[in-house]
Amino acid sequence: xxxxxxxxxxxxxxxxxxxxxxxxxxxxxxxxxxxxxxxxxxxxxxxxxxxxxxxxxxxxxxxxxxxxxxxxxxxxxxxxxxxxxxxxxxxxxxxxxxxxxxxxxxxxxxxxxxxxxxxxxxxxxxxxxxxxxxxxxxxxxxxxxxxxxxxxxxxxxxxxxxxxxxxxxxxxxxxxxxxxxxxxxxxxxxxxxxxxxxxxxxxxxxxxxxxxxxxxxxxxxxxxxxxxxxxxxxxxxxxxxxxxxxxxxxxxxxxxxxxxxxxxxxxxxxxxxxxxxxxxxxxxxxxxxxxxxxxxxxxxxxxxxxxxxxxxxxxxxxxxxxxxxxxxxxxxxxxxxxxxxxxxxxxxxxxxxxxxxxxxxxxxxxxxxxxxxxxxxxxxxxxxxxxxxxxxxxxxxxxxxxxxxxxxxxxxxxxxxxxxxxxxxxxxxxxxxxxxxxxxxxxxxxxxxxxxxxxxxxxxxxxxxxxxxxxxxxxxxxxxxxxxxxxxxx
Ligand code: HEC
Numbered sequence: 001x002x003x004x005x006x007x008x009x010x011x012x013x014x015x016x017x018x019x020x021x022x023x024x025x026x027x028x029x030x031x032x033x034x035x036x037x038x039x040x041x042x043x044x045x046x047x048x049x050x051x052x053x054x055x056x057x058x059x060x061x062x063x064x065x066x067x068x069x070x071x072x073x074x075x076x077x078x079x080x081x082x083x084x085x086x087x088x089x090x091x092x093x094x095x096x097x098x099x100x101x102x103x104x105x106x107x108x109x110x111x112x113x114x115x116x117x118x119x120x121x122x123x124x125x126x127x128x129x130x131x132x133x134x135x136x137x138x139x140x141x142x143x144x145x146x147x148x149x150x151x152x153x154x155x156x157x158x159x160x161x162x163x164x165x166x167x168x169x170x171x172x173x174x175x176x177x178x179x180x181x182x183x184x185x186x187x188x189x190x191x192x193x194x195x196x197x198x199x200x201x202x203x204x205x206x207x208x209x210x211x212x213x214x215x216x217x218x219x220x221x222x223x224x225x226x227x228x229x230x231x232x233x234x235x236x237x238x239x240x241x242x243x244x245x246x247x248x249x250x251x252x253x254x255x256x257x258x259x260x261x262x263x264x265x266x267x268x269x270x271x272x273x274x275x276x277x278x279x280x281x282x283x284x285x286x287x288x289x290x291x292x293x294x295x296x297x298x299x300x301x302x303x304x305x306x307x308x309x310x311x312x313x314x315x316x317x318x319x320x321x322x323x324x325x326x327x328x329x330x331x332x333x334x335x336x337x338x339x340x341x342x343x344x345x346x347x348x349x350x351x352x353x354x355x356x357x358x359x360x361x362x363x364x365x366x367x368x369x370x371x372x373x374x375x376x377x378x379x380x381x382x383x384x385x386x387x388x389x390x391x392x393x394x395x396x397x398x399x400x401x402x403x404x405x406x407x408x409x410x411x412x413x414x415x416x417x418x419x420x421x422x423x424x425x426x427x428x429x430x431x432x433x434x435x436x437x438x439x440x441x442x443x444x445x446x447x448x449x450x451x452x453x454x455x456x457x458x459x460x461x462x463x464x465x466x467x468x469x470x471x472x473x474x475x476x477x478x479x480x481x482x483x484x485x486x487x488x489x490x
Contacts, residue, residue, distance in 0.1 A: 172446025
């Protein structure tokens with residue numbers, strides 16, 4: 001991998017990433033349909049020039065930054081912002097505004113990145129002044145437009161220019177090395193990209209997923225790939241792909257909300273995939289038949305991470321309910337709960353020896369437990385990053401623990417002391433997906449801005465990337481027309 005020149009390493013210029021989701025509101029003539037629509041929307045929201053309250057201050061912020069994806073035609077996350085009533089109704093997860101309580105309002109939490117994905121999706125965070133204005137409006141009761149106000153036609157001059165200012169990309173939602181280390185599966189919005197791990201060249205696109213592919217895992221023989229996600233507040237989905245032929249083998253549907261994590265068991269028990277969902281449940285699936293084997297029910301909040309032990313006999317789960325639970329795969333019994341964490345857990349990983357488990361999340365602390373058959377004792381814990389910890393993975397035979405954080409860092413740590421050996425704290429965006437190659441030498445990192453880089457775990461140098469994992473999305477063009485039908489070669 002080191003022999004490659006910088007140019008060969010790039011399979012696509014990382015300059016302008018254009019995964020323009022619904023931001024088709026490209027600049028056009030004044031009669032361009034989207035301009036007309038924009039004018040209509042701006043009237044609906046009511047953008048008079050008052051400079052305060054919902055109509056004067058809040059509506060213009062939403063119109064400029066959010067409407068491309070939250071109009072009734074696009075309705076992402078089930079949320080429509082075309083008028084006050086729709087906004088207050090909320091989205092797929094219910095109300096997004098709690099009048100009087102900005103700190104409990106999903107919209108604010110997402111603008112601040114405290115609930116993922118951060119909004120505006122794929123773009124830069126809103127200016128602090130805009131977020132402050134939204135918070136102040138909510139804390140003052142989130143009042144609607146005064147009677148008659150919204151109906152007033154907006155003066156032409158105040159129609160904001162909503163041509164896209166930020167190219168919207170698909171975030172990298174998930175990444176995994178194949179067992180032979182030759183392939184990388186990269187999960188994004190509605191598709192998975194298979195890449196050559198040495199050159200970064202795109203080999204195939206696996207399309208047809210319901211939404212963001214939040215987790216990917218190869219089978220231990222490398223023959224198939226499980227890619228999971230689903231529709232928020234609706235259903236979970238796992239697609240099983242044949243790695244060689246790029247054919248879809250099976251679509252498994254289950255859960256009442258999207259799946260955040262999948263793990264594939266190393267054999268004795270057969271071809272088992274585990275899924276953890278926002279619906280608080282873990283399910284075990286038989287990949288051959290697509291049948292549900294078991295539901296593991298004990299978490300009282302969303303399950304963000306599941307991981308089989310290296311021998312495949314145990315499953316560990318990490319949840320927003322602050323606990324790690326360890327389950328016996330054959331019987332489905334919960335063996336024990338580790339409840340040291342002070343806030344929700346986003347990531348868990350077994351040490352390659354299977355004797356330790358590491359977990360981290362919202363309390364910015366990495367914890368490592370020594371495991372026995374009956375329980376776990378805290379071996380180490382360290383407040384380790386300045387913001388939420390997003391991912392953990394062991395590298396170099398379990399001697400190094402890699403963490404990524406919403407403080408925009410990747411940190412390589414001594415796996416015993418947890419002290420950082422090397423900080424890469426200048427990441428251009430959140431590293432939400434990582435995978436270590438099976439030989440423990442390379443780290444693949446996927447970012448919120450749609451890029452992927454590969455680092456050498458011995459020198460900590462970037463040896464490949466940043467690569468743009470996902471090509472521009474043209475709204476209105478179907479997946480097939482984009483030439484990304486199942487199995488198509490790039
Ligand atoms: C480029 C598209 C895009 C833009 C721009 C955008 N969003 Fe979103 N939004 C989404 C998507 C996609 C989801 C669903 C995310 C998920 O649940 O994984 C979403 C979900 C949400 C939700 C959660 C709805 C629910 O109930 O789950 C809120 C709140 C939200 N957005 C607020 C905003 C705000 C405020 C802005 C503008 C500052 C904004 N969004 C801009 C795409 C966008």
